[in-house]
Amino acid sequence: MSDRQTTIHELKERMAKFVHERDWEQFHTPKNLSMSISIEAAELMEHFQWLTVEQSKSLEPDALQDISEELADIVIYSLSLSNFLELDLADAILQKMEKNRRKYPKEKVKGKSHKYTYYKENDGDDQ
Amino acid sequence: MSDRQTTIHELKERMAKFVHERDWEQFHTPKNLSMSISIEAAELMEHFQWLTVEQSKSLEPDALQDISEELADIVIYSLSLSNFLELDLADAILQKMEKNRRKYPKEKVKGKSHKYTYYKENDGDDQ
Amino acid sequence: MSDRQTTIHELKERMAKFVHERDWEQFHTPKNLSMSISIEAAELMEHFQWLTVEQSKSLEPDALQDISEELADIVIYSLSLSNFLELDLADAILQKMEKNRRKYPKEKVKGKSHKYTYYKENDGDDQ
Amino acid sequence: MSDRQTTIHELKERMAKFVHERDWEQFHTPKNLSMSISIEAAELMEHFQWLTVEQSKSLEPDALQDISEELADIVIYSLSLSNFLELDLADAILQKMEKNRRKYPKEKVKGKSHKYTYYKENDGDDQ
Numbered sequence: 001m002s003d004r005q006t007t008i009h010e011l012k013e014r015m016a017k018f019v020h021e022r023d024w025e026q027f028h029t030p031k032n033l034s035m036s037i038s039i040e041a042a043e044l045m046e047h048f049q050w051l052t053v054e055q056s057k058s059l060e061p062d063a064l065q066d067i068s069e070e071l072a073d074i075v076i077y078s079l080s081l082s083n084f085l086e087l088d089l090a091d092a093i094l095q096k097m098e099k100n101r102r103k104y105p106k107e108k109v110k111g112k113s114h115k116y117t118y119y120k121e122n123d124g125d126d127q
Numbered sequence: 128m129s130d131r132q133t134t135i136h137e138l139k140e141r142m143a144k145f146v147h148e149r150d151w152e153q154f155h156t157p158k159n160l161s162m163s164i165s166i167e168a169a170e171l172m173e174h175f176q177w178l179t180v181e182q183s184k185s186l187e188p189d190a191l192q193d194i195s196e197e198l199a200d201i202v203i204y205s206l207s208l209s210n211f212l213e214l215d216l217a218d219a220i221l222q223k224m225e226k227n228r229r230k231y232p233k234e235k236v237k238g239k240s241h242k243y244t245y246y247k248e249n250d251g252d253d254q
Numbered sequence: 255m256s257d258r259q260t261t262i263h264e265l266k267e268r269m270a271k272f273v274h275e276r277d278w279e280q281f282h283t284p285k286n287l288s289m290s291i292s293i294e295a296a297e298l299m300e301h302f303q304w305l306t307v308e309q310s311k312s313l314e315p316d317a318l319q320d321i322s323e324e325l326a327d328i329v330i331y332s333l334s335l336s337n338f339l340e341l342d343l344a345d346a347i348l349q350k351m352e353k354n355r356r357k358y359p360k361e362k363v364k365g366k367s368h369k370y371t372y373y374k375e376n377d378g379d380d381q
Numbered sequence: 382m383s384d385r386q387t388t389i390h391e392l393k394e395r396m397a398k399f400v401h402e403r404d405w406e407q408f409h410t411p412k413n414l415s416m417s418i419s420i421e422a423a424e425l426m427e428h429f430q431w432l433t434v435e436q437s438k439s440l441e442p443d444a445l446q447d448i449s450e451e452l453a454d455i456v457i458y459s460l461s462l463s464n465f466l467e468l469d470l471a472d473a474i475l476q477k478m479e480k481n482r483r484k485y486p487k488e489k490v491k492g493k494s495h496k497y498t499y500y501k502e503n504d505g506d507d508q
Contacts, residue, residue, distance in 0.1 A: 003136035006217035012130060014224060022231060023238035027304050030194075031175040031183035035303050037201060038172050038419055041165040042296030048158040049289050050281050052434050056158035059212075067157075068214050072223035074164060075205055075216065078198055085186075087195050089202065090133035096199035097141060104149060111150035154431050162430050165292055169423030176416050177408050179307050257390035260471035266384060268478060276485060277492035284448075285429040285437035291455060292422040299419050302412040310412035313466075321411075322468050325459055326477035328418060329470065332456055339440070341449050343456065344387035350453035351395060358403060365404035 008079075008090045015079045025084075033081040037074055044070035135206075135217045142206045152211075160208040164201055171197035262333075262344045269333045279338075287335040291328055298324035389460075389471045396460045406465075414462040418455055425451035 019028055047067050048056045059067065082089040146155055174194050175183045186194065209216040273282055301321050302310045313321065336343040400409055428448050429437045440448065463470040 003139060003215050003217045004134060006221075007131060007134050008138075009130035011135075011217065011220055014221075018224060018228065021233040022236055026238070029180050029183055030186070031178055031180045032304060034168070034172040034175050035299055035416065038165065038168040039296045039300050039303060041161070041168040041201075042293045045161040045165050045289055046293050048161050049286060049293060051158060053156050053158045056156055056161075057211075059157070064212065064214075067212065068219040069223055069226075071205055071208060071214065071216065072219040074168075075202060075220055076223060078202055078205075079220075081198060084184075085191065085194065087191075087198065088130050089198065090130045090138065092195040092199040093138055093202055093206075094133075094141075096196055096203060097145060099196075101145065106148040109149050111153070159430060162289065162426055166423045166427050166430060169420045172416055173420050176420060177413060257393060257469050257471045258388060260475075261385060261388050262392075263384035263386075265389075265471065265474055268475075272478060272482065275487040276490050280492070283434050283437055284440070285432060285434050288422070288426040288429050292419065292426050295415070295419040295422040295455075299415040302415050305412060307410050307412050310410055311465075313411070318466065318468075321466065322473040323477055323480075325462060325468065325470065326473040328422075329456060329459055329474055330477060332452055332459075333474075335452060338438075339445065339448065341445075341452065342384050343452065344384045344392065346449040346453040347392055347456055347460075348387075348395075350450055350457060351399060353450075355399065360402040363403050365407070 011075075012079050012083055012089070015076060016083050019080060019083075028080050028084060030081060030084060033077050033084065036077045037081070040070055040073040040077060044074065138202075139206050139210055139216070142203060143210050146207060146210075155207050155211060157208060157211060160204050160211065163204040164208070167197055167200040167204060171201065265329075266333050266337055266343070269330060270337050273334060273337075282334050282338060284335060284338060287331050287338065290331045291335070294324060294327040294331060298328065392456075393460050393464055393470070396457060397464050400461060400464075409461050409465060411462060411465060414458050414465065417458045418462070421451060421454040421458060425455065 019025055044067065047059075047063055047070070079089070081087075082092075146152055171194065174186075174190055174197070206216070208214075209219075273279055298321065301313075301317055301324070333343070335341075336346075400406055425448065428440075428444055428451070460470070462468075463473075
């Protein structure tokens with residue numbers, strides 16, 4: 001299996017089954033899952049903590065394996081939260097991407113980190 | 128479009144195009160993206176900060192819309208990091224789920240939060 | 255030594271010495287330290303991840319010891335960042351407390367979590 | 382007032398009074414406060430998200446003011462958690478610093494980020 005064949009729905013189903021078989025719905029509440037995502041995000045970040053931005057671009061195979069597991073954990077808990085909230089995650093992503101396209105028009109923000117930050121801080125003013 | 132039709136690959140492609148059109152590859156480095164995921168995770172958590180675990184289960188439609196956008200942001204940045212690292216994210220998720228299945232055998236951990244925590248703290252000993 | 259005798263200045267001095275003796279100023283940059291604080295905050299959170307809000311109030315001595323170490327780490331990195339930025343941290347705290355007193359007048363917000371959340375979401379409107 | 386004159390105890394007392402006057406002890410539970418610290422840490426991080434490590438060293442006065450407020454928030458919630466848990470925070474910090482001194486002997490780790498990471502990943506083996 002792979003990115004080309006696997007739908008969000010399929011991943012959500014597998015996660016729902018995993019949680020249900022363990023009777024863990026009682027722990028996988030929105031409040032707890034938001035904490036879990038944040039904790040896994042910090043574990044991912046830990047790999048880059050003392051690297052320069054440049055160094056973070058060339059990683060050893062071992063680090064890359066660890067990082068792929070942390071990234072998987074983040075998305076796994078995001079799938080579980082989508083299940084709990086009965087959200088269509090693909091839909092939410094596509095809608096957010098569309099919103100971002102309007103918010104950061106490519107001709108205006110191309111290659112500009114200053115602009116990017118500027119627009120971020122002026123959310124809503126620039127739409 | 129929806130969870131049933133959308134593959135991880137398709138979402139990654141859309142994100143790669145969005146980043147490329149803005150010449151933002153220079154900012155979307157692993158170190159920066161790990162920070163972005165963590166920041167979005169905190170914005171998600173903010174919605175649940177002062178709620179009890181129970182209250183977090185019944186959310187107003189407005190809150191639910193905000194939450195779906197935060198969750199989308201988390202996965203969007205995760206897709207971008209997968210692109211940068213040339214990771215097969217679906218594969219990483221499926222492998223991690225398999226690892227978790229072995230780590231938390233359903234007959235052993237069913238409905239037990241204490242056990243769950245216990246096993247978490249004893250990572251590696253229980254495999 | 256103890257809370258009653260120890261000034262912020264003294265803790266900052268000890269941390270500056272620790273960093274300087276290891277020639278770690280090069281790693282203790284604001285960007286990196288902001289990541290460190292966030293990572294330690296997640297490690298603190300991990301202790302409460304699967305507990306109810308109520309359960310989090312009565313902790314075992316072992317957990318309490320771990321938690322006090324995580325909390326120490328958070329403040330240690332905050333002291334180091336204050337050193338780098340040459341901030342008077344006590345001053346910043348006292349000013350922020352004063353700002354919060356004006357923002358959340360006690361007669362208006364007393365015992366109200368709804369109000370609390372409400373005021374938080376309406377930052378600036380309520381001053 | 383300032384870092385030179387202000388003890389941890391004094392800051393804790395002021396925070397306890399602030400919380401008590403608003404009857405907010407019911408919300409300032411360990412689980413919630415750990416989330417608050419993490420959320421504020423992310424808000425701090427947001428200022429450095431798209432900067433290089435170098436850029437993060439020279440900040441505009443406006444950014445510096447915002448950053449000092451975020452840092453204050455982090456320590457404010459840490460004080461509140463110390464109050465709830467009846468921890469002597471200065472003691473916890475001094476003990477953790479002593480532990481770190483043993484863990485990272487200055488002659489061994491001086492100026493070495495690789496070693497630093499290495500030692501971090503080998504917690505416990507190197508004591």
